[in-house]
Amino acid sequence: MNVVIGDFCHYAVHRRLGNEMLPDLLRRADNFPPDGGDDGFNQASIPITPVSPPSGLATGSFNSLHLESKFLAVISSRLLIIAALLSGASLCCAGDVQNINHARPFEPAIKPAFLALAPGAVEPGGWLRDWAQSARDGITGHLDEWHPTFADGWKGIPVNSRGANPDGTGWPIEQSAYWLDGALRLGFVLHDEALIRKVRARLDPIVDGVNKADFGASFIYWKKDFKPKGFDSWAHSQMGRALVALYQGTSDKRVLDALSKVYSDYPANMGTITMGGDGVSGLCNLDAMLETYSYGGDRRILDRVLRAIAQPEVDNEIQGWPSGRLSPGHVVVFYENMRLPAIVYPWSGDLHHLQATAGAFQWLEQQHMLPYGVASGEEFASGIGAFRKTETCNVTAMLLAASWMYRIEGGRDWGDRMERAFFNAGAAPVARDFQTMCYYQSPNRLDSKALPCEQPYSPGAGGIRFDRLGCPAVLCCVGAVNRIIPNYVMHMWMATRDNGLAATLYGPSTVSALVGQGVPVRVVASTDYPFGETIRMDVTPEKETAFPLYLRVPGWCKQPRITINGKMATAVPDDKGFVIIERTWKKGDEVKLFFPMNPLVVRGFETEFPSANRKYFNFEPNSLFQSRRLPYASVLYGPLLFSLPIPDVDANTPEKDVRWKFALDTDARKDDGSITVTRRSMPARWDWPLNAPIRLHAPAKAFDWQPTDAQALPEQPVKDGAPETLSLVPYGCTKFRISMFPVTARAWRDPSK
Secondary structure: OOOOOOOOHHHHHHHHHHHHHHHHHHHHHHOOOOOOOOOOOOOOOOOOOOOOOOOOOOOOOHHHOOOOHHHOOOOHHHHHHHHHHHHOOOOOOHHHHOOOOOOOOOOOOOOOOEEOOOOOOEEEOHHHHHHHHHHHHOHHHHHHHOOHHHHHOOOOOOOOOOOEOOOOOEHHHHHHHHHHHHHHHHHHHHOOHHHHHHHHHHHHHHHHHHHHOOOOOOOOOOOOOOOOOHHHHHHHHHHHHHHHHHHHHHOOHHHHHHHHHHHOOOOOOOOOOOOOOOOOOHHHHHHHHHHHHHHHOOHHHHHHHHHHHOOHHHHHHHHOOOOOOOOOOEHHHHHHHHOHHHHHHHHHOOHHHHHHHHHHHHHHHHHHEOOOOOEOEOOEOOOOOOOOOEEHHHHHHHHHHHHHHHHHHOOHHHHHHHHHHHHHOOOOOEOOOOOOEOOEEOOOEOOOOOOOOOOOOOOOOOOOOOEOOOEOOEOHHHHHHHHHHHHHHHOOEEEEOOOOEEEOOOOOEEEEEEEOOOEEEEEEEEEOOOOOOEEEEEEEEOOOEEEEEEEEOOOOOOOOEEEEOOEEEOOOOOOOOEEEEEEEEOOOEEEEEEOOOOEEEEEEEEOOOOHHHOOOOOOOOHHHHOOOOEEEEEEEEOOEEEEEEOOEEEOOEEOOOOOOOEEEOOOOOOOOOOOEEEEOOOOOOOOOOOOOOEEEEEEEEEOOOOOOOOOOOOOOOEOOOEEEEEEEEEHHHOOOEEOOEOEEOOOOOOOOO
C-alpha cells in the first residue's frame, strides 16, 4: 500500500506511538537504510492511519503541530520515513504504476497532474522545426567551437576563461552545463544523431568517471572526496539536469547508476533558499535528485531531499512567500529557487510547499513582469518599465519553473504563461539565423548603445548588443539560451494518469506515446499557431483503442471550436481549462481546433526601481528610485505581444530616419481598441521575419517624444498629436521596437480602478 504522508504526519505519528516508541524509531530512521536495501521494518505490523488534526490546526503547516519539547527538533523527513516503516509501505509503490503509461517506477503519494514524456517523444514540425534547426546550425550546434569554456568545461582541466579555477571548477562548469543540457535535448527532439554524439562525447566521460570513483563522488569526480558547496554545488545541479536528460533519452543504466551514486551521498545541507541578493544555492540539485529517485528508488536520495527542504532556515524563508515576504534580488536565482518547494510538494505532502511557489510567482508577476511574459532582471529585479531589461537566462529559468508547476497542478494558466514567454521573450534575444544573441532584451529598444542603457557591472559593456557569445565577458546566457527551444517542445504534450494524452502547449508538432492499454499512438499537429488560429490533429493509433484526449483551451480564447472528423464537438473546458474527448480512436481520425484571437490592449504603469537594489543600481539616477506611475499600453493578440518595428540593417544597427514617436490612440471603451488584423502566407522557411505573416493596425498620434533612460515614457497621457495608423508585428520578429507605448487621453483607462 502507498502511505499518503501529508500535512498531519507529525501529529499522526505522535498520537499513534506516544513518547515511548518514537525515540527508537528516530534512531532507526537516522540510519535508514544505509545501503538502500531492506531495513527490517517492511513487515512491521503497526499501521499508520490518517487522523484529524486538533481543533484549529492549520493545513499545510508542519511547524504548527504541537509535540513535547524534546521532540521539537524532529524534522519532516524523519517522520516521513517512520510513517513508511510503520505501515510496511514504501514512500512510493511500483505496483501502483504498472498500468499507467509513462509513469515512473517510484512515484510520490500525491500524484502530479501530468506525466512528462521522454525527450524525443515530441518532435517540432513546420515553422518550429525550422527554428530548432537554425539553433542546431548556429549557436547550439557549434558553441564548443567558439570558446574554451564550452570546449573544455567539465573535463577536469584548467579552462582559459573568466571565472575559471585551476582545478577545473568555477564559472565554466555552470556555463558549459547549460549548453550541454540544451544541446542534448535539442538533439533528442530533432532526432539528430550527430548532435547527440557530440554531446555524449562530453557527458559519457563524466558518467564513467563517477562510476569508477569511490562512493561519495560528485559529478566533479576528478576531485577526490570533494563535496560541492556554494557556486560549485549550483553548477553541479545544472550537470545533474543534463545527465537526467541523458538517462531519459537513452535508458542507459550506466547514467542512472552514476546519478544514484552521487545523489545517494549528496549533502542534505546544500544551502539556503534566500531570494534577496545573488547567492546561488545547491538546493537546485533537488529536481535532479527527485528525478533520479523516481527512476532508481534509492531511498537515501529522497531522505536527503526532505531533510534539505526541512532545514529551519529554508522552511522559515518559504513560510513568507505566500504573503509576499520576498526580496527583489538576482532574478535567475529567484526563478531557480522559487520552483523548489513545489517540486518537493508531491513527495512531502505539505501543501504549503505548493502554495509558496505559487505565491512567489504571483509576487514576481505583480512587481516586475514585463509585457513579453518574463520578469525584469538586470541581473537584479528592476521593476516595470519600457527600458527595463531581462537577462536571457531568466527566460530559460522562467520556462523551467512554469513547466514544473504545469506538471504538478495541471492548470492551463501555466500553459498560457509558457506560450507568452516562449513566443515573445524566447525569440527576441536571438538573431534570425541563430548565429548571435544578446544578454539583455527590453520592451523598447531604440539603439544598441544608449536606449536602453548598458548595465556597466553585470555583465559589462555589450550586454544589449548581439554577439556570437552574447556578452563575451560573461557566458551564462549564451549557454542557457540553448535550453529554450527543446524545453518548450518537450512539454507540448504530456501523458495523463487515465492513460490519455494532453495537448499542453501549441505549435506544429508530432508526438509518439502510449495510450489506453499500452497502445502506441502518433498524433501530428499541423498548424501555423500562434501566427494562425487553426490546429489540425491527425490521430493514428496502432490499433483502435479508447483513450481520453485533453485539449487545452487558452485562457484568452473566449469562443473555441472543436470538430472531430468534421462534426462539431462540445468545447466547454473543465475547471483546469481542458476539453476532454473520450472516445475510441482509429487511424484517420482528425481533430480540428479553432482558437479565434482578438486584439487586446493591456494598460499599466511604469514603476520605480526597487529601493532594496539601490546599491546594485548605483549608476542609475535617483529619479528612477522615486515613486512613479507612468501610463503605458501594450497590444496582445492571442499569446503574441505586438510591437512597432524599427527596421534594422542588422541586429545591432537600426535603419536611419525611421519614425517611432507615437502614442497609441485606441478606443479605451473597447477591449480590442478598434485594432484591425491583416494576414499573409507563412514564409517558406521561418526565421522570425520583420515582414511578418500577421500585422495589427492600430490608431495612434504622432507627438514630440524625447525618451531618456531616466524618463522612458511621458508622465501623463498625451493630449495632442497628428493621427496616424501604425502597423505592428510580433515582438519576436523585431530587434528594435516599441512595445510599451505612450497613450493618448482617449486610449487611457486606469487599470487600478
